[in-house]
Amino acid sequence: MKLVLKKSDTIVTKKLNIHTRNLPCLDSMWHYHPEIELIYITQSNGIRFVGDSVAPFFAGDLVLVGSYIPHLWRNDPSYYEEGSTQNVKTIVTKFTRDFLGNDFFEIPEFFEIKKLLDNCKFGLSFGKEISEPLHKDLIKLPNLSHTEQHIKILEILNKLSLVKEKDRVVLSSSDMRQTKSESSERIDTVLKYISDNYATSIALEDISNVACMTTNSFCRFFKKMTNKSFTQFLNEIRIRNASRILVQENIPISEVCYIVGFNSITNFNKQFKQIMGATPKKFREAI
Structure with missing residues (x-):
């Protein structure tokens, strides 16, 4: 974008x-x-x-x-x-x-x-x-x-x-204020693609191709623009969406895992606890 x-x-x-x-x-x-x-x-x-x-x-x-x-x-x-x-x-x-x-x-x-x-x-x-x-x-x-x-x-x-x-x-953990328009169209394209496709499998090679960059160049570019690695950013979007579903819908946790793009319940639970500070089960029980 x-x-x-x-x-x-x-x-x-x-x-x-x-x-x-x-x-x-x-x-x-x-x-x-x-x-x-x-x-x-x-x-x-x-x-x-x-x-x-x-x-x-x-x-x-x-x-x-x-x-x-x-x-x-x-x-x-x-x-x-x-x-x-x-x-x-x-x-x-x-x-x-x-x-x-x-x-x-x-x-x-x-x-x-x-x-x-x-x-x-x-x-x-x-x-x-x-x-x-x-x-x-x-x-x-x-x-x-x-x-x-x-x-x-x-x-x-x-x-x-x-x-x-x-x-x-x-909200932001760092000062990302912009004083001049110095970004390319790539970040716009990348963020839109991630927000529209986070529930599917997005490999580093795939998103690098979306940005028309090599994987190494893309990783440096994405880190500079968002202050996060691509994997960290993607996991956060998935987990934040999972937390919303857990609040709004009565869907089993095991299904929520796959709805937001994870293919392993173990990894889902690990990432959820790391980002949200609690397991999905405890998060839902606390609501």
């Missing part, structure tokens, strides 16, 4: 832009932009990529993405099938750091919000226990007047800034 510097639509000149999206896959490309972005999923599920983080998303997912960090939300393959009736609804809020004026957040009274905006450079995820109390405020944002939107976003940011560290998740 092509990693691109994404500019706001030419008709949008505001420093604060809020809208509702009702189509699968929020963006077709792994991308970044100078605006900070607050993304609230009210309907749909799939996999999100933020920096080097790979994780499933569900209804209620609330993520604050900092400036210039590459990201992509991609719905499950079933959402793209012809005739699909699965609903998608996402509230997307983009704003510049100075949407309330230059140095606004340098005022001591807004120190906590400033710290929140500083910390979101790696991406911050807030679960349902945080997003549910904010649900009514978030879904009415697109229909407010421009003045009311500014006031309401400040209120929401203030509430998020007061969330304890244990109740929010830092």
Whole structure:
């Protein structure tokens, strides 16, 4: 997939832009932009990529993405099938750091919000226990007047800034912010191929061919772009999808193993515990 510097639509000149999206896959490309972005999923599920983080998303997912960090939300393959009736609804809020004026957040009274905006450079995820109390405020944002939107976003940011560290998740393990468009179309092609085909067998030679590279060159390229090896990245996508299935479906664990692309229950259990911190059985029992 092509990693691109994404500019706001030419008709949008505001420093604060809020809208509702009702189509699968929020963006077709792994991308970044100078605006900070607050993304609230009210309907749909799939996999999100933020920096080097790979994780499933569900209804209620609330993520604050900092400036210039590459990201992509991609719905499950079933959402793209012809005739699909699965609903998608996402509230997307983009704003510049100075949407309330230059140095606004340098005022001591807004120190906590400033710290929140500083910390979101790696991406911050807030679960349902945080997003549910904010649900009514978030879904009415697109229909407010421009003045009311500014006031309401400040209120929401203030509430998020007061969330304890244990109740929010830092997504990317490293600083992957981009300052210029220097990536090729390869990463766009590769990530799309993986997200569409993770449930099948993908050999290193196969994915290298997709990228039109030798295996050695591809391994260096992929590590540079994602901060992870191809095998590690693929296993994370499979396990994150497995965790979503375990939460949403009453399917035997042995079947989930093969649904997400593993051909060995032993390896599946090993990878699941390594990535999720518990065996699939204990993970499901804890839900």
